Amino acid sequence: MVIVLKSNSSESSIKDLIAKVKAKGLDVNVSQGSEHTIIGLIGDTSIILPEDLQSIDIVDSVKRISEPYKKANRKMHPGDSMIDVSDRIVGEGRFHVIAGPCSVETEEQIIEVAEDVKKSGATMLRGGAFKPRTSPYAFQGLHDEGIKLLLEAKKATGLPIVTEIMNLNHIDLFADVDLIQVGARNMQNFDLLKELGHCKKPILLKRGLANTIEEWLMSAEYIMAGGNSNVILCERGIRTFETATRNTLDLGAVPVIKEKTHLPIIIDPSHATGRSSLVAPLAKAAVTVGADGLMVEVHNDPAKALCDGAQSLDPTQFDELMQDIKRRVIFENKVLG
Amino acid sequence: MVIVLKSNSSESSIKDLIAKVKAKGLDVNVSQGSEHTIIGLIGDTSIILPEDLQSIDIVDSVKRISEPYKKANRKMHPGDSMIDVSDRIVGEGRFHVIAGPCSVETEEQIIEVAEDVKKSGATMLRGGAFKPRTSPYAFQGLHDEGIKLLLEAKKATGLPIVTEIMNLNHIDLFADVDLIQVGARNMQNFDLLKELGHCKKPILLKRGLANTIEEWLMSAEYIMAGGNSNVILCERGIRTFETATRNTLDLGAVPVIKEKTHLPIIIDPSHATGRSSLVAPLAKAAVTVGADGLMVEVHNDPAKALCDGAQSLDPTQFDELMQDIKRRVIFENKVLG
Amino acid sequence: MVIVLKSNSSESSIKDLIAKVKAKGLDVNVSQGSEHTIIGLIGDTSIILPEDLQSIDIVDSVKRISEPYKKANRKMHPGDSMIDVSDRIVGEGRFHVIAGPCSVETEEQIIEVAEDVKKSGATMLRGGAFKPRTSPYAFQGLHDEGIKLLLEAKKATGLPIVTEIMNLNHIDLFADVDLIQVGARNMQNFDLLKELGHCKKPILLKRGLANTIEEWLMSAEYIMAGGNSNVILCERGIRTFETATRNTLDLGAVPVIKEKTHLPIIIDPSHATGRSSLVAPLAKAAVTVGADGLMVEVHNDPAKALCDGAQSLDPTQFDELMQDIKRRVIFENKVLG
């Protein structure tokens, strides 16, 4: 961390600052510029937030040099992490496709979709039981009944199931869920993250609507700091000024993530765009750009979907996409599933 | 709600769509344009999310005309709401200043700050006990001990206390807190909002970093739908491309909110800008633009603050600001507190 | 275009509004909802801007249904446009790679880079002669001397040349340039666009930093309305809150553009990310997502580049990328160049 001091700082206040920093167990390196004095901090700076140093009145600005995340940092773990989701490995040469409806609706629906997507090559089944909806008056999901139906579909197809948690009191309800999803709106629900850090389940951590890559990795760090290293990241579009798509899919985040962390990353083109016609081209690009998988909404009757239907593929569209994806996974020298 | 159909929609599929809409208890008005058929929905459309209709393949686009919020809507409640915070009224001609440190640190600190800000004219005391920090390694607050210290400061000064809740299991801990704050990162933590809807406490609902005004009002609606109408809104800056300030304070949100809802709104210039030198000019502008109050960070030793010190005023700066604010409140024909 | 009226509009003011609209040669379709009257406009609404109708006091909101662009609209021209750049065809099954340095510096430099990128498979040469720099004190390009050097490099290699225009008085200077680039900062320099509409040269129109896809197509429409249909679009990243990359590359814009317009689109991953390590993964993804080409910065000595070196590939890196791109172009059943 580099601290740039204001040009008129007194010697005694500089000494005070240095003493404070040393009291936190860090060493310093002072260099005198023409206009500004610059103090470099030496040691583990992850315990300090730059905004905390900003408070000191002689400080002009603070620049972090080392990343604030440790367990998620590729420097500490140069090889790719492989996350075990009920014996399916995510990361390192494997490509996963998680498919299924936005919401679990009925036993028939979820089992039919599960069988359809499995036949097409999906490697995991998704389905919402607890749904974060902007309106309190909109359908909120089937809750525990939804999880029960997902487990029926798992029994019928063998596909591991992925579903979203919204409440830290529900962790027991998710005991048989294979991969627990944290949604974009809860990416900085730190109490939920801490709780998930104490379980051993793999976690699918979606990027918040307006969160930077660094904040996202810090949220992963919250889970990992609690002892749970089984984190898979999911980019699902960020909020920008553009209105032609629901959000703007940040595919450039994939190579950035690959540089910064050893954790796997998958792409959700369905929520990112909100339009089914854009799902296939962006799903294909996700394979190319180096993602470790996809999360795609598939509904057996999109026009009847209880939520978010506009972005769902029907099973035929999904099957066509999967035939194409399979060729691309081979092209990238990866293996499906 | 207006549904614009694609230009080549078949008569039978249009009939199907109309039937579905009528099945939800709504009536329709069909008008045939040169290129597009347009269907207007008649009745209570708050149960429908536009994205759900988008799923139907003949639908080109959907435009909401009536607002999706009901209890928060000024149309349903033309007069300004007055929220009772332990016998202090927020709204309608009153102007409140909530002041105090980012974090509660020690009994001496919080009581000293409380006495200082009270002397200067603050009408409520703020202080963080549970702190949402981006890093798991940074100070997270004193937790229940912090609330205990706030209650000591309340006993010493009589000021109602305001502090942030991050966990729905903590509601009992907040039994003696006068105004419960929901932070920006939890604005769409719907399970927390629902839980707060079942208590009677006044809630200070901060706007999310990248949430629209409509989403913010829908989050207020979540609390109100549960039976708790005591919601005060707080604008605290939104995330934009600009880096000269931490966030961009959206003062234009105040007159927009005043048109759309009867709920009071206050401004937090400290978190919005992240720089103490910008707090005073924006605090003054907040009075002028029609806000019902301010939330300002004050620390008795900003340079020693455990978090977010850069944006804190010291008691002298706060006192100067308050002398100015008092004149402005009078100028606006309002009353402090 | 659909006009939603305020709920309390008087019959006479509605009649006035209808009369005004009819005076512009449009017909109307009035439908009476429960709360709102809705007026649909029938005819060519491209002459009306929604914000102009907003002015009328009984108007609640206005929604455009037909796109405001005509010549750029795919509805008017369902097949893909093929743009002829000095006998090289852009669009429809061809994939072009425009490569070269940010700035033209010396004859040796530009000829060496031109020969290098040609050998690797680039189909056009880029190089900046007039450079838009944020600082008046930074290097601004070699100007007409730069164009002369580009023409030398064209003579040496046969590659068509692409370079940016910043001033409508320079069109004559660009007489021998094969493809004239309009930079992001000039995307809404309407006087420049109008002037380019009167020449017959192909134009490479970059998307503005914070412009929507609709605004971008309207800028293409400016050029086309003047009589010049030879427009190629270039996505180069949009400005968002994220700071890990210089801009956020919006690859989802490619399938959106393919739906809305018949014009070709290419991708510039160099300016989008500002970091050379991210160029290759995003260039590959651009092929996959359906772009018609790439624009890539290549410098024979990136560390010595006079501008924007951080994002430049050296000739060896570019050659590696091109070998990979060639395989991908074949995979997509397209032809390079």
Place this chain on the structure above:
Amino acid sequence: MVIVLKSNSSESSIKDLIAKVKAKGLDVNVSQGSEHTIIGLIGDTSIILPEDLQSIDIVDSVKRISEPYKKANRKMHPGDSMIDVSDRIVGEGRFHVIAGPCSVETEEQIIEVAEDVKKSGATMLRGGAFKPRTSPYAFQGLHDEGIKLLLEAKKATGLPIVTEIMNLNHIDLFADVDLIQVGARNMQNFDLLKELGHCKKPILLKRGLANTIEEWLMSAEYIMAGGNSNVILCERGIRTFETATRNTLDLGAVPVIKEKTHLPIIIDPSHATGRSSLVAPLAKAAVTVGADGLMVEVHNDPAKALCDGAQSLDPTQFDELMQDIKRRVIFENKVLG
């Protein structure tokens, strides 16, 4: 400027970098951290863009410490600049209100509006002659005829006139215009800025839709570097994700600008919000926050305005606003005009 080197940089490459920097006439200060070597540049760093240094492969990141603008920098000119607009002084204790229609339409219209706004207290007259419109099919202004009409209105009222330039060839046409406006879309039309740097006219430089405050000041620097120091800044809203207002007015930019530069700044609440009902509250807040003036759209018949009518006040609304503004200007110890 501080250069942070990558952790594994060789001694010889560090020496090379230092030699390059010294060759540009700068001195360096090297400090060795635990992980990173840091090089501080000493001297006038305005000739270097950080992105140029990023190109060097041993460079991890570059941080500017001194601002890149010199003539616009308050450090070089601690007192407020006073800009003379045909004998009206802008800045330092004066508050100006520039009012008038979006577009000049007829002689009757512009003279009537000019007389109205003068009567209410406006100190300058605005009116668009050259209009930047997103659509080539929309009304583009009366051009030189519009300027002629503005000059008629000036003759009738004595009010200095303000109107927008879009084309560097038009400078002669603007010979009698008192204050030349550069619109948001041309803020980085550097050739136009350079040309305006060579005339002596005062320039009203609007902030670009998505430009940072630093970029805005660099555009002012372009004009000033050419020899024209008569620059007035105008904040008119920035583009964000929020859709309730056309743009988000960044009132926090006013105190930031006051810290960084000596140039005056005015606020345009009309374009920022796009809705007339929001103009008054934000205009009042602009006085409070420390702006040096306002630019407000007033039309004698907003419902008939040829452009942008939604945001225009009628003369009665403007008169009410001005009576209020006058009281506020006095409250701030300033003088109108």
